[in-house]
Amino acid sequence: ETGVTQTPRHLVMGMTNKKSLKCEQHLGHNAMYWYKQSAKKPLELMFVYSLEERVENNSVPSRFSPECPNSSHLFLHLHTLQPEDSALYLCASSQTPGASDTQYFGPGTRLTVL
């Protein structure tokens, strides 16, 4: 049990659908992250939130839209995705932002775009 939960665990969607991924951390951390993990590739940092404010957006296409309503919850809203967006999407949290602490990961959402 890592203290970071993600739902759903699996998601299949068409290119015209709109869906949202949810992440919740129960560790009292102040920073939350979205990563994309594709097979045999390094983790790609997508977004970083610190105390509910976005502090980093690594040139992610606008079809991915993050939301952080409070320090415990993080969403990733998806719309008009492409098949190449199929991947494992991981959420992580840490005590402070900017990777200055150990990050703790959720189990991920396996996304398939048809």
Add this chain to the structure above:
Amino acid sequence: GQNIDQPTEMTATEGAIVQINCTYQTSGFNGLFWYQQHAGEAPTFLSYNVLDGLEEKGRFSSFLSRSKGYSYLLLKELQMKDSASYLCAVRDSNYQLIWGAGTKLIIKP
């Protein structure tokens, strides 16, 4: 550019020892992490090195040489449950984590 290199896949025998190497070229250095990731599960933190030398934690040890841009993860007395991917990540001068692609470790009986 920044780069982390680690072998794509390794195979070892149950009860044996295996060493997974990681070399890095980054803009500055503020620590190196090793994570374990079982298939379909979250990466979990294994170790952190910021100074040169060996850090031992049970069956797992991690070594760092900053002058060589090199680290390894040593797993002893291998168990079947150690079959997983092992991710190396380096924190650069901007405190950004740079990740390797991971090493898939296969343990055979």
